[in-house]
Amino acid sequence: MATTAVKYTTERILWKRHWTDRLMSIRLTRDPAFRFTPGQFARLGLQISETGFLWRAYSIVSASWDEYLEFYSIVVPEGEFSPRLARLEVGDEVLVDKTAYGFFTANRFPDGEDLWLLATGTALGPYLSILHEAAVWQRFRHIVLVHSVREAAELSYQNEIAALQRHPLWAEHGHKLQYLPVVTREAVPGALSRRIPAMLQDGTLERTAGLTLSPERSRIMICGSPQMVEDTHRLLKTMGYALSRLSAPAQLALENGW
Numbered sequence: 001m002a003t004t005a006v007k008y009t010t011e012r013i014l015w016k017r018h019w020t021d022r023l024m025s026i027r028l029t030r031d032p033a034f035r036f037t038p039g040q041f042a043r044l045g046l047q048i049s050e051t052g053f054l055w056r057a058y059s060i061v062s063a064s065w066d067e068y069l070e071f072y073s074i075v076v077p078e079g080e081f082s083p084r085l086a087r088l089e090v091g092d093e094v095l096v097d098k099t100a101y102g103f104f105t106a107n108r109f110p111d112g113e114d115l116w117l118l119a120t121g122t123a124l125g126p127y128l129s130i131l132h133e134a135a136v137w138q139r140f141r142h143i144v145l146v147h148s149v150r151e152a153a154e155l156s157y158q159n160e161i162a163a164l165q166r167h168p169l170w171a172e173h174g175h176k177l178q179y180l181p182v183v184t185r186e187a188v189p190g191a192l193s194r195r196i197p198a199m200l201q202d203g204t205l206e207r208t209a210g211l212t213l214s215p216e217r218s219r220i221m222i223c224g225s226p227q228m229v230e231d232t233h234r235l236l237k238t239m240g241y242a243l244s245r246l247s248a249p250a251q252l253a254l255e256n257g258w
């Protein structure tokens, strides 16, 4: 009798952290056969009835070599999936599709001088995984991580970002990373306060980072709210940047956060 191969593994929650009532991180056990390139996303599943499953895409936060898989999740109160995920406890089951998906990876770019990583909200996640690749630290002279949120409490992972700058695997390159937090709905000392496209357009990001943007030297990854991704992409196109494809390497990589 023919059997249908199961396309997912059943994993367990090892750890969870609520950053705010709308933001959480979880770590799941990882099937040893699950492989991914940093920047890719997994499909997480919950079984909600005997035959019913819900699946959602989640960017992987953890390093490719970590024994667990970490995810950074919004909790949308009216959403179908995320409130269920938020109610689970350590030890509970989450399904993980055996395949990792997506092309939002740093290896799609030709080499350049500066790597700009632009995120809103939970789109910080894929960059944390990418920044655990030693090759990324070696390939670029400067790395600028811009994380835009509405309120200061949403600036998650600050200690982890600081630790990245001191990581022994790329210790001599740690100084290359600049972290630029952006908080748009309250004034926070040390944080920028306007939307990413506006700060690209008027030169605020360049001035703050002390770097000049140009198609020759800059490689730019953009991930987050579809509006931010679209506005930023449209602006950068007018400035001479193009989407990087395997057949036509260029400067930009985009991913919508939902």
Ligand SMILES: Cc1cc2nc3c(=O)[nH]c(=O)nc-3n(C[C@H](O)[C@H](O)[C@H](O)COP(=O)(O)OP(=O)(O)OC[C@H]3O[C@@H](n4cnc5c(N)ncnc54)[C@H](O)[C@@H]3O)c2cc1C
Binding pocket: 041, 056, 057, 058, 059, 060, 071, 072, 073, 074, 075, 076, 078, 079, 080, 081, 082, 083, 102, 121, 122, 123, 125, 255, 256, 257, 258
């Ligand atoms: C390629 C890809 C990668 C993704 N990676 C992540 C991730 O790493 N973390 C994550 O939390 N979500 C991620 N998402 C979104 C995720 O798949 C779910 O949509 C989200 O977790 C909410 O699920 P839900 O069923 O509760 O609500 P849904 O019905 O799926 O969404 C309801 C509404 O919530 C809003 N929303 C959804 N996701 C977000 C978000 N991340 N931030 C702000 N508002 C949002 C949108 O307005 C959406 O219409 C990703 C989506 C895609 C396509």
